[in-house]
Amino acid sequence: MPQQFTTDTLSLSFGMPQWAVSALNDLPEYLPSHEERMAAVIEFSRKNFQNGTGGPFAAGVFERDSGRLVVIGVNRVMPYNCSSAHAEIMAMSLAQKMLGVYDLGGEGLPAHELVVNWRPCAMCFGAVLWSGVRSLVIAGDGPELEEITGFDEGPVHEDWRGELARRGIALTEDVLRDKAIEAYREFNASQNVVYNARQGEA
Amino acid sequence: MPQQFTTDTLSLSFGMPQWAVSALNDLPEYLPSHEERMAAVIEFSRKNFQNGTGGPFAAGVFERDSGRLVVIGVNRVMPYNCSSAHAEIMAMSLAQKMLGVYDLGGEGLPAHELVVNWRPCAMCFGAVLWSGVRSLVIAGDGPELEEITGFDEGPVHEDWRGELARRGIALTEDVLRDKAIEAYREFNASQNVVYNARQGEA
Numbered sequence: 001m002p003q004q005f006t007t008d009t010l011s012l013s014f015g016m017p018q019w020a021v022s023a024l025n026d027l028p029e030y031l032p033s034h035e036e037r038m039a040a041v042i043e044f045s046r047k048n049f050q051n052g053t054g055g056p057f058a059a060g061v062f063e064r065d066s067g068r069l070v071v072i073g074v075n076r077v078m079p080y081n082c083s084s085a086h087a088e089i090m091a092m093s094l095a096q097k098m099l100g101v102y103d104l105g106g107e108g109l110p111a112h113e114l115v116v117n118w119r120p121c122a123m124c125f126g127a128v129l130w131s132g133v134r135s136l137v138i139a140g141d142g143p144e145l146e147e148i149t150g151f152d153e154g155p156v157h158e159d160w161r162g163e164l165a166r167r168g169i170a171l172t173e174d175v176l177r178d179k180a181i182e183a184y185r186e187f188n189a190s191q192n193v194v195y196n197a198r199q200g201e202a
Numbered sequence: 203m204p205q206q207f208t209t210d211t212l213s214l215s216f217g218m219p220q221w222a223v224s225a226l227n228d229l230p231e232y233l234p235s236h237e238e239r240m241a242a243v244i245e246f247s248r249k250n251f252q253n254g255t256g257g258p259f260a261a262g263v264f265e266r267d268s269g270r271l272v273v274i275g276v277n278r279v280m281p282y283n284c285s286s287a288h289a290e291i292m293a294m295s296l297a298q299k300m301l302g303v304y305d306l307g308g309e310g311l312p313a314h315e316l317v318v319n320w321r322p323c324a325m326c327f328g329a330v331l332w333s334g335v336r337s338l339v340i341a342g343d344g345p346e347l348e349e350i351t352g353f354d355e356g357p358v359h360e361d362w363r364g365e366l367a368r369r370g371i372a373l374t375e376d377v378l379r380d381k382a383i384e385a386y387r388e389f390n391a392s393q394n395v396v397y398n399a400r401q402g403e404a
Contacts, residue, residue: 003231004227005223005226005227005273006223007217007218007220007223009296009300010217010218010222010223010226010273010296011215011216011217011218012214012215012216012217012292012295012296012299013213013214013215013216014213014214014215015209015212015213015214016209016212016213018209020212021207021208021209021212024207024212025206025207029205071207071212077304078304080299080304081298081299081301081302081303081304082295082298082299082304083294083295083298083304083305083329083332083333083334084286084291084294084295084329084332084333085295089286089291090214092285092286093214093284093285093286093287094211094212094214096283096284096285097214097282097283097284098211099283100283101283102279102280102282102283102284102285103285121328121332122324122327122328122331122359123325123326123327123328123329123331123332124325124328125324125325125328126323126324126325126326126327126328126356126357127285127286127325129324129325129354129356129357130285130286130323130325130356131285131286132285152331154328154331154332154365155328155331155359155361155362155365156359157324157357157358157359157360158359158360159357160357163356163357
């Protein structure tokens, strides 16, 4: 018998882990500096694999100027069987839901910033462009993430900095780079599973 | 008072429109040819904007060899206030949920194919790589989509064909290209809203 599609089979739902609910409530309402924002994000990335609730990635949405915390999301690929449930997608989607907008840079809103514990992967780089955030803060870019963890980051556009600039998204790099790398090394030592797409198999 | 985070504020949910539930149940269980698969996808893309349930994009996941329909998803950006709710992300996430896997190319599964009514945008191109699909079928690529509809497709990697090939994802192009373009022209004439990210604003 062919499959019957229902409203239920055609629905998706995602949540953050219980520890993240508590940890978000424990954070101050405002994190004024980039370092404070990144430290919180890195801490969430670490808690995520320590608790077995996803990969070593977190992303925070903040009001750019005031530092008001909107939300921090974490990678949920494995718990939800969803290869798109990267931290950036979770964080930006949650922020958009909470604010009731599909454009975080829309009129009447304060400018929003995304803070991530490495340069977003090929998919998430595109998602950043579409989200409406006006600034992106990353702990670093370069081969270390792939080398340490084994994750494939995919084909980000060669002129990714220019593509951000052309869309009015300011970039701040190398914020707590060493601390981010330290967390990746800890992840690597933890024997967690690394999921990558197929590699050239037929 | 600072915001209180709860399990509920930290959750996301997405569904397909009611018409899509019926339309999926009306389709045959198997669509053997690429043309049949693409015709169904284009029809869903058209119904989506005609019904005011999202943008003119749809994506279908099929078993590559048999043509068994797994699911067709449509763009849900505006209804769900989520800039990442593109058709490809919806379709691949639904297929992964229905099959209980984060890797549609995992062991023991038949090869899966994604069929889309144009080349995926920068974000969705990355999502295709991470999904585990073994083949991608597109109606076309090139400037027509952006020119007709005004949508920004973003910086897809220059060697996108090579990046697919390196990950073992076969590409089939120009399937029902004219029919896809016809639907975009119809969308353009319909006065629907086109959402794009900020363009170089501060």
